[in-house]
Amino acid sequence: MFTARTFTINGQQYDVAIEDGETLLDVLRDRLHLTGTKKGCDSGDCGACTVLIDGEPLNSCLLLASTVEDRSITTIEGLARNGELTPLQKSFVAEGGLQCGYCTPGMVLSATALLERNPDPSADEIKDALAGNLCRCTGYTGILRAVERCKNYLEGGQCAKPRGVEPSGVGASIPRIDAADKVTGRALYTADISLPYMVHGKILGSPIAHGLVKRIDVSKAKALPGVLAVLTGADVTDTKHGVSPARYDEDVLAKDKVRHIGDPVAAVAAVDEKTAERALKLIEVEYERLPVLTDAMEAIKEGAPLIHEKYKSNICTTVDFNFGDVETAFKESHYVREETFVGNNVFQSPLEPHASISTWSHDGNLTLYTSTQVPPYVQYMMAHLLHIPLGKIRVIRPAVGGGFGTKAATTPLDICSALLSRACGRPVKMVYSREEMFQYGRGRHKQHMKIKLGVDREGKIKAVKSEVHLDGGAYTSFGVATAYYAGSMIPTLYKIPNYRYDGYRVMTNKPACGAMRGHGVPQPRFAFECLLSMAADDLGIDPIEIRRRNAMTPNTMTVNDLDIGSCEFSATLDAVAGKSAWKDKYGKLPKGKGIGIGCGGFVSGAGYCIYRGQVQLSHEKGREPFQKKSIFPHANAVVRVTEDGEAAVLMIGAAEIGQGSDTVLVQMCAQSLGIPASRMRMQSADSEISPLDLGAYSSRVTFMAGHAVSRAGAMVLEKMKPYAAALLGCAASEVEARDGTVFVRGDASRSVLWAEVARKCFNADGPLVGTGWYKPPEGLGGDYKGATVGTSPAYSFGSSVCEVSVDLETGKVKIDKFTDYHDCGTPINPQGVHGQVEGAIVMGAGETVMEGVAFGDDGQLLNPNLHGYLIMTIKDAPEIFSGVVDSYEPRGPFGAKEIGEGSTLPVLGAVAHAIANATGVWIKDLPITPEKIVNAIRQKKAADAARRERRDEPVTAK
Amino acid sequence: MHIPSIEVHKAATLAEASALLGRFSPDVRLLAGGTDVLVDLKTARFSVGHLVALGGIKKLRGVTEERDGLRIGALTTITELDRSPLVAGAYAALRDATSRMATPQVRNAATVGGNVAGAVPCADLPPILIAMNATALLSSDKGERTVALEDLVVGPRTTVLRDNELLAAVNVPRPPERFGAAYARFGLREANAIAVAGVAVALALNDDRTVRSARIALCAVAPAPKFVKEATRLLVGRVLDERACAQAAALAMEAAEPISDLRGSAEYRRELVGTLTRRALAAAQQRIGR
């Protein structure tokens, strides 16, 4: 029943007919199109939906709109007046208070309410006030800084006005180019978009974790008024999909079998989401239950039921690396220790849920709006599944609210929205609920790791051997690459002369795991770092010193044929040791206080892309034999100067997902063009406009897309040089450009405006356009099976020192402080670098102490929400110091490498070591919960007492 | 998930609310701050055709100082209680609960009535209210009655409230001289973490520092807030030395009936109860001063 209601929102009256059960959030977004208010969880846990009600922050997802008619409602759209940002919004922009921006409207509103009440809050008061707003990107550091420094942006404050022409090129910490849109709620994410005549889709997921689909009856759903299309496995293609071409094992909709809770069984399109949800309930499915496997170590046992017939022993990939002679080296080692570690199934939990909108043209072209990190892979997979050429598919990537790897593949939403849209002839929008996000998964593999280390008397590594079982869930997804990565990256950080790795990627009846930040490496890295610190303690060598003795050096070929170029790993060790006052603290802290070290690094882009052939449909042509080179460029850019020469439009399909790629790419392109970044516009969202860039994964964008955009900019400048030379009366080779001026090298007084030269170019030659592309170097990697995984044009390095306090009675850990130094090459945008590090530290620390998807024996997810699956709040986040060491990577653009994923790797080991240092017990299975700590302390006490008793006995006997 | 079709009735008075409850029972729920009700409706924990919204009943809102203590209207939000200048002195122990539960946004909506009468086992206010000897004022169109807070909740999401009865207010008696209370809770995050376990303690001492009265109540370790009656008997008349505190902690651990779930095993919870009891006793004692 609809009732006409009147709301006062941002001082304006809105009349709208709504049902009694509608939340304020849905009314704002769906009925009034005030989409600045975000839906992150729909259950009060995340704060993305925060609005001010009579000046106080509330969750609009927990308010029935029908009960707030008489209240004054402020949404993010209502803060800026006449286009002028509030001081707080300016502060968020300038201080790096946001990345993906999905938490930002809520964050800004909560902080606005605080400052209204308390204009000069302390750090603790700010944290208290923002404790209900989760952020997955920033580590809260920039946010805290933004609120603390808001005063500076008040009228007349020290930063109120921009100071002259600020440097904006490479190396400048310019604010993100999308920041203003994100603090005002103008940035459009996929779920914010609404197309005319659009309808809504929902997927029916399996309620059981393993079973056969015996019968599906959709007649009742079809008969429900408002339902436009219902699809089941029988209605869709038999073509399977996935990530690794050799292991496409996912059905669009279940054909005969379901393999995890939430496995897609049917899809419905209806006039609105609520009707679609009702329709799902009317679909009758009969299942025959099969035994459920939730534990990888059980799944590989003989006689375990097979989840896929084709994967014997439920193993879809086996890796066997064997370099040198580990067994002999262990025999020759002075000290050998072997330990077993277990990781956790961590889920990325970006604040923005996955979302897709599909719409077809009359001539059979698909436009897909999708929240993705990898537009070209989505385009490719959609072509594969729809059996149409890639050229008929346009992928638009609106603003993306974080990914961290769960948006690195084609989702059921992409596929089903396209199929439903084709079936009903209308645009179809589909958005995951928070629970569905967990059921879709693609989080971190839970790895069971047995790892053995041998060192000589000085602590120099002689050999490392590891055996890892990766619990990957019901489908392969990225699993092949994950299993290789888990082994291939260990030898990049320390010199390991003999190395053996056996990896097994195991299927279980859980949502598929994928490529989460640091892809496959963080858990083995955690295990290795813990083991190295244990060895150091056993040998009486300082844990930082043992790392120095083994540290990778520049221009080294690792034992597994990875070509390390620049490497300032040792410098990061020295820097963290100094900055954290390590020597004064390690081993000298009171009980309950601890300090620990962890190190790590990552690739700057994968040397080879997932599809090694041409950009084409995989079924058009057989797979080509592998060649050690990329067939097509991985990053491609076009830059077009506007006809008046005042602006340049950069076009590249590089996926901005919150990490800040649009901003650094603009900076690099502007630098090579010779204009300020403020004169650049970015077009990275639309495959129809921007040429292919593979996307935001393997920390590749700054490096690879950076090359493409700088080359495109350089080409434009080359085209301008003859015209400039004519105007300046010099040779073309003497022309330089900077900050919008073109001048004679060595004599800046002979100059002409950049725009004037650009106009001359246009007048004479038409469009002034430059193109650039990047292919990784040829020949990367060795000649063994799996040698391509881990190859990269450059590697990052980093060291982190973590300090903790542990309540020894309850086991509660407070991560107090992090000191981190990275070798990320030469930073393009230092603020962006620190933002990545801060975010990675908080995500990684949370992963170490509190995160993990839990499953019942029946495969049910026990915590598919943000009150069961805990991520750190601003009050949990440590104080962070992030620094970079001097470094220049000759193969990188402007000397840059990567920071996005490498920043995660040192964190887990550092936290675990600090906890061990504080408590005297090593916890080797993640997450390190208070309960595990208490139990371990108790066990240690009992063991110590027993040992003392044993030692005492002979004494008394004598 | 969207909330299925539902009708919201806005009550202007207590009597009207009671009448509406009576009329639609059992297909009805009260709606106060909605922080539990909306989540429950969306996740289909229950479904009803009608909600009776209390927001319009002004009389139910606010904290007032009465002759015999503090009266907290059921519709008072957690934030209002937290910020009330009347929550001062010995009453300030209430803030141990109000300042640490949920999030600022949730506290701005959530009401005292919802927290208490919602009868969720991990609700943070009931234990400290029980320790402070609070009573619940229940109201229906047939009249009012008062029950001790420890007798209000009988199980998970079940109370002694009758079909058309609602909680109108919570009364916290004026604390005697030399009184101190504290609530110690343990959550898995620094903020917005449901209590894994909590222990509330209220103490009054005689001039010779022997215990005149002591009340201990537990959170999240039993189907309902758990009043540890035996602790009163144990402590009254004694000096609160380490041994007495340890014995009280042991009693509390014994009284707990924890379950194992995602947040912690039963054994761990029981252990927490011991630790938290000692800490709450120490904090309450410290608040009494010398």
Ligand SMILES: Cc1cc2nc3c(=O)[nH]c(=O)nc-3n(C[C@H](O)[C@H](O)[C@H](O)COP(=O)(O)OP(=O)(O)OC[C@H]3O[C@@H](n4cnc5c(N)ncnc54)[C@H](O)[C@@H]3O)c2cc1C
């Ligand atoms: C993100 C989040 C975090 C939370 N964290 C905590 C926490 O840390 N600690 C904690 O204790 N709680 C927590 N909660 C639960 C909840 O916020 C509180 O229990 C809150 O106080 C409930 O009050 P309400 O007004 O919102 O109740 P409502 O949702 O409106 O109602 C809850 C129940 O109480 C009944 N009810 C309400 N008022 C009355 C009345 N006057 N008489 C009789 N029955 C009534 C309703 O019918 C319903 O059954 C959290 C909730 C969320 C969403």
Ligand code: FES
């Ligand atoms: S959407 Fe409302 S709190 Fe997450």
Ligand code: FES
């Ligand atoms: S910026 Fe906070 S969630 Fe992305």
